[in-house]
Amino acid sequence: MSLPMARVVAVTTGRDPAPAQEILARRLASRLGVDYVPRSRGPLGRTGLGPQAAVVVVERGRLTIRTGQGALRYHPGMALHRIRLLRSGGLDPMVQAMGLRPGDRVLDATVGPAWDALVAAWATGEQGGVLGLEKVPALALLTAEGLRVYPWPSPDVAAAASRIRIEAEDHLAFLRARPAGSFDVVYFDVMFQRGLPGSQAMRDWRALADPGELTPEALALARIVARRRVVVKERRDSERLAPLRPPRLEGGSSSRVVYAVWESEAGS
Ligand SMILES: C[S@@+](CC[C@H](N)C(=O)[O-])C[C@H]1O[C@@H](n2cnc3c(N)ncnc32)[C@H](O)[C@@H]1O
Structure with missing residues (x-):
């Protein structure tokens, strides 16, 4: 069974973000037209996201998209x-x-x-x-x-x-x-x-x-x-x-x- 497409609904940071990461997360949220959710509000699971919702997480030196099915990060494949x-x-x-x-x-x-x-x-x-x-x-x-x-x-x-x-x-x-x-x-x-x-x-x-x-x-x-x-x-x-x-x-x-x-x- 294939699940319906997940959709990015928010951008947040990793725990204890540096100011630069918060700034980047806000900028990306505005570029994607979604909310910036400060991580200080608690773990990702408590941001009220549904199972098909995905979140972009800005961490030091990398972006991750977390979906209900796992975490997506850039890598160059083959x-x-x-x-x-x-x-x-x-x-x-x-x-x-x-x-x-x-x-x-x-x-x-x-x-x-x-x-x-x-x-x-x-x-x-x-x-x-x-x-x-x-x-x-x-x-x-x-x-x-x-x-x-x-x-x-x-x-x-x-x-x-x-x-x-x-x-x-x-x-x-x-x-x-x-x-x-x-x-x-x-x-x-x-x-x-x-x-x-x-x-x-x-x-x-x-x-x-x-x-x-x-x-x-x-x-x-x-x-x-x-x-x-x-x-x-x-x-x-x-x-x-x-x-x-x-x-x-x-x-x-x-x-x-x-x-x-x-x-x-x-x-x-
Ligand atoms: C199979 S992947 C491409 C993989 C790529 N050739 C590679 O080697 O990394 C297909 C991508 O096309 C995107 N896509 C599908 N329809 C599109 C469209 N009409 N315009 C632009 N991108 C589209 C999908 O979201 C998906 O990320």
Whole structure:
């Protein structure tokens, strides 16, 4: 049984917060349009929150989103492993499907925790960059803060993280307002209908993520906004891709995911 999406209803701090944390918590509460609840009022459980309510907790050097199902904190997932592989001359199926080149501007229309965005930002190099859109404002915040403060293992990865800009925005509204050819590649990875086995991190993310689908309108607009390509990641066994009639599927034959590739309207 899947639970309804949790919603952030308040921002608070850890116990005994420094003044800077209280200031940040107030600022984030106002940005998210929710209440700031001083932690001095007692433990989180006594703030009168329902089971589907989530709270952003500002602590020294990190943000946590607490839901009834657990705690969500930023971490880079498999991105660091994928970058290590690329650095040693290996291939990454997403980078291949996107056909990324140094200097490319990528729109990640469903950025989530920015694992794919980090790999794309690394692969496009110093002159490239990624704009990541996330519809759920609290998740956009978690990712943006995570990218900013995570202890990256090397300067090239830290630089890649700094080339990702996160906006809390619905990709459909964004794409409707963009001129043709604004990005080289547009990428979609909406939440899979069923999570992949073993992907605990994405299961935690699912509690707050928007479960919406990629619509034909968003895909058609993306093919205008992209100068070269639109790439959609899906489960190999998903039934959602066929109605979108992808001209080409990429990804290893043993992989559980595929990348559907459309050339842009300008290029096709
Ligand atoms: C599967 S996650 C993306 C994971 C990401 N590719 C990564 O590697 O970290 C999908 C994200 O897209 C967000 N999302 C869903 N519909 C959206 C929309 N219309 N606009 C922007 N973000 C959306 C969800 O809230 C979720 O966080």
